[in-house]
Amino acid sequence: MREVQKLAGATHLECTATGEIEESERLVGLSQAGKPLFARYDLKALEGRFTLESLAGRRADLWRYEEVLPVRQREAQVALGEGWTPLLDATRTAERFGVRRVWVKDEGQNPTGSFKARGLSLAVSRALELGATELALPSAGNAGSAAAAYGAAAGLNVHVVVPTDTPAPILEEIRALGADLQLLDGLITDCGVVVRKGVEEKGWFDLSTLKEPYRVEGKKTMGYELVEQLGGRLPDAIVYPTGGGTGLIGMWKAFDEMEHLGWIGSDRPKMYSVQATGCAPIVRAWEADAGHATKWEGAETYASGLKVPAAIGDYLMLDVLRASGGAAVAVQDHEMARWVQYLGADLGVFAAPEGGATAAAVPVLIERGMISPEDEVVLFNTGSGLKYVGMLPTQ
Numbered sequence: 001m002r003e004v005q006k007l008a009g010a011t012h013l014e015c016t017a018t019g020e021i022e023e024s025e026r027l028v029g030l031s032q033a034g035k036p037l038f039a040r041y042d043l044k045a046l047e048g049r050f051t052l053e054s055l056a057g058r059r060a061d062l063w064r065y066e067e068v069l070p071v072r073q074r075e076a077q078v079a080l081g082e083g084w085t086p087l088l089d090a091t092r093t094a095e096r097f098g099v100r101r102v103w104v105k106d107e108g109q110n111p112t113g114s115f116k117a118r119g120l121s122l123a124v125s126r127a128l129e130l131g132a133t134e135l136a137l138p139s140a141g142n143a144g145s146a147a148a149a150y151g152a153a154a155g156l157n158v159h160v161v162v163p164t165d166t167p168a169p170i171l172e173e174i175r176a177l178g179a180d181l182q183l184l185d186g187l188i189t190d191c192g193v194v195v196r197k198g199v200e201e202k203g204w205f206d207l208s209t210l211k212e213p214y215r216v217e218g219k220k221t222m223g224y225e226l227v228e229q230l231g232g233r234l235p236d237a238i239v240y241p242t243g244g245g246t247g248l249i250g251m252w253k254a255f256d257e258m259e260h261l262g263w264i265g266s267d268r269p270k271m272y273s274v275q276a277t278g279c280a281p282i283v284r285a286w287e288a289d290a291g292h293a294t295k296w297e298g299a300e301t302y303a304s305g306l307k308v309p310a311a312i313g314d315y316l317m318l319d320v321l322r323a324s325g326g327a328a329v330a331v332q333d334h335e336m337a338r339w340v341q342y343l344g345a346d347l348g349v350f351a352a353p354e355g356g357a358t359a360a361a362v363p364v365l366i367e368r369g370m371i372s373p374e375d376e377v378v379l380f381n382t383g384s385g386l387k388y389v390g391m392l393p394t395q
């Protein structure tokens with residue numbers, strides 16, 4: 001039986017750049033300094049009570065971690081079955097790479113076919129709880145359909161602005177989910193400008209990546225699940241396809257929280273960020289040893305989730321890569337497509353190109369001595385290949 005008396009939620013919000021504290025019980029976007037905010041919890045109070053053992057028999061979605069989530073009222077938890085995705089033992093892929101063990105976390109099984117469901121479930125739940133009525137976001141596709149789905153489930157209006165070259169299945173999905181969809185001949189950053197206008201003129205609440213504090217709280221549950229599914233430990237390396245970076249940043253935050261809860265020690269996996277050669281601002285910043293990334297001009301890749309020329313959380317991603325002893329690498333679209341084929345044949349999973357990208361990065365990381373044959377590696381397949389049907393580049 002679950003024995004959560006009440007949901008404490010977060011104690012406060014903290015600016016990721018200045019450390020300045022903000023109150024968490026009103027609708028808020030960025031910090032006073034214009035930077036992303038992190039939700040903080042009273043983890044001390046949970047120690048010994050919220051344990052790995054206490055999770056046994058809980059609901060099979062991300063709300064199994066509700067003690068470390070910001071939503072206070074259960075009625076406000078907008079749920080469609082997000083999270084608790086399978087961690088698949090990819091023995092044939094491991095043989096292909098020549099490494100000890102490979103797991104694939106299959107995020108394609110989330111509602112709306114991508115891990116964006118995790119973040120938007122939390123962000124929409126919290127927006128509902130704090131009284132927002134009109135939600136909006138720019139998207140390369142998957143965040144838009146996830147926002148549309150959770151908005152519909154919550155009974156809130158959602159405005160989605162996407163580039164015209166967004167995969168057609170995703171456009172159809174967003175329309176079917178009842179959102180107000182605007183197409184723009186440009187990139188996700190241009191779509192952001194339209195959303196900001198709606199925020200200023202019409203009072204929309206902005207759900208853009210890291211521009212409100214709770215999408216990252218949903219994404220961090222991937223870190224909790226990894227530890228739970230691996231029986232209380234972490235792998236040697238995590239390979240993650242990086243756009244706006246919430247997944248990478250969120251998992252790192254989860255590891256920190258779990259250490260404070262006494263679930264894990266201070267060892268961390270090496271975190272590897274994968275981008276497309278046609279849009280690799282984080283890789284370029286990483287190679288230049290820079291603290292921030294500059295905007296990528298002329299972004300081009302069929303992995304729409306990676307078509308993010310500039311990210312507000314760039315410094316947080318670069319910090320994670322550095323602190324973990326990881327790196328950032330870029331792979332070509334045709335390599336992603338090739339590894340989508342291999343993952344499909346090895347595993348029975350039709351991966352998104354972003355998932356293919358993580359596999360394509362492994363031989364590069366092995367060649368550079370960053371992954372060794374002794375390593376246990378987790379790849380994130382962040383979405384379903386079905387959402388990109390018709391987008392495959394000619395090879």
Ligand SMILES: *Cc1c(COP(=O)(O)O)cnc(C)c1O
Binds near residue numbers: 115
């Ligand atoms: C959004 C997206 C990404 C990038 O995720 P971030 O956590 O924002 O870096 C990767 N893969 C897919 C399928 C996506 O939709």
